[in-house]
Amino acid sequence: MLAGMDGRDGMRAADADREAVAERLRIALNEGRLDLHEYDERLRQAYAARTYAELEALLTDLPPVTPPQRSGLAPAAASAPAVDPPAGPPVPVTTRGGTARWLAEVWLPYLNVVAVVVTIWAVTSLLSRELLYFWPxxxxxxxxxxxxxxxxxxxxxxxxxxxxPKPDNCQAG
Structure with a gap:
């Protein structure tokens, strides 16, 4: 993906190159080729990489991404010819799941705290038998x-x- 030109391995990589490797690593994680720990380790190395050789080393044991149309596992559509993906770094995939996960990370702590303070207000109002000032x-x-x-x-x-994606919080037993 990144290597192939003589002398390029020693050249300094750009942010776009690091992003392309990070996206490939994310795909490998989603495919089950990397576990979460190895993904995290390689992702850190990708963002710390300075040269194309350092980036390429993170991908050497991963197969190239196969478009679903050309995969032997997915049925080929008879009317749609297989199209090679465009050359260049992959564009990050936008998913509803990623947005929903991000929104949950942003809003859930707020919703939890608001639920607690409203509950405290409601209980104190009930115990005092009058509607108290709504301080929440x-x-x-x-x-x-x-x-x-x-x-x-x-x-x-x-x-x-x-x-x-953040790893799920698992409790060690």
């Missing part, structure tokens, strides 16, 4: 406004698709 608005309002701005700017800038 001072927690929910400003934080919610900040998150709304972060969400809009993050979605417009494509932030959900720039970050590698």
């Amino acid at each position: 608005v001072w927690v929910a309002g400003p934080w919610g406004a900040v998150l709304l701005i972060r969400t809009v700017t993050g979605l417009t800038s494509g932030e959900p698709h720039r970050k590698p």
